Amino acid sequence: PERLLSLDWRENDFLRFWMGRSSPLVAVGREIIEQKDFLGRRLDQPDDWIRTVGVHFLTIAAQNLITRDPSEEEGKFKRFGAEIFGLRTFPRGDWRRLEDMENEYAQREFKKPFDDLNREQKDQIQEKYPEYKALSDDAREKMTWESGEDFEQWTLASEQMANSEYHAIGEQMARSLFAGMIDYRTYLGWCLMLAEVLERMALSCSRLSLALVWGLAPALVQVLVRVLVLSVQPRPFPLPQLGL
Known part of the structure; x- marks a missing residue:
């Protein structure tokens, strides 16, 4: 309901519906004023403007000759040849x-x-x-930028945060090992256990719960590591000879 009151047509589903059905001239005028295309990507370079105009005024076959990303360059003339004769091609994303x-x-x-x-x-x-x-x-x-969904952006940020936190905590465990607070066997056991727990979470959860898991994972790992470190009495422990 709140989005229906927004004047931003990318957030308001009703306005977005009508914007998607506007004439090419109106669409190009809107993008010139906003300096953004329909998906919200900024139009900074001359080739960006050429492509966005081509999307509205050229045929589907001709649009393939105007690419935005390097990944679209491969096979563009083959796509043009197929579509000029009425066939339809699909990009390899x-x-x-x-x-x-x-x-x-x-x-x-x-x-x-x-x-x-x-x-x-x-x-x-x-x-x-x-x-x-x-x-x-x-x-x-x-994918996150083009979806325009706050949930997708939050998911990406949560995964990036979880990844950085996970590696930071791994370094913390390594320091505890070298300080003699935990032994080598305990260090390896906890590292493998935490990695397996996160792997099983990622494989077994749905998309929504996956985002929640990744969002909570740093706190969960921090708690487990702190319990581990505090539960082991500091004592010197000789590191095994690894033959390096």
Whole structure:
């Protein structure tokens, strides 16, 4: 109900419905005034303006020749040739490319599908292949921005916060280990347990509960680590020889 009272047509579903059915001339005029396209992306570069005008006034086949992202460059002339004769093409989105990249790297490193990897193995792929992490972050941010939903933006922020908190707490546990407050076996056991708990949460929860879990995960991990550290009496413990 509150959104129906908003004068921002991107928040007001009623106004958004009518804006989506306005004439091309009205749509272009609105985007020139706002300096944003229909999805809310800023129009800063000349090619952005060329594309947004082309979306409203060119045919579907001709629109494929005006690309916005580097990922759209591949095969644009093939798409034009197919659609000029009445066929319809569908873009290979970032999520599909990301899925193919995930499985390719998972098979290369661990000889199994990406979905079968644990959290540590997935982190290893992110660290070893920076192009995978860059594509993953770009796809997620693009989805969040284009959806225009506060929930999606909150989900992304929660996941990023949980990720940074998780690694920060891992460093805290490592410092406790080197300070002699916990032994090596306890350190490894808790690290594996926390990683498994978060992995099971992510796999078993729905989209809504997943966002809540990631939002609560940092606090949960902090509590568990603090209980662990406080429950162990400080005592010197020799580190095992790892042969490094």
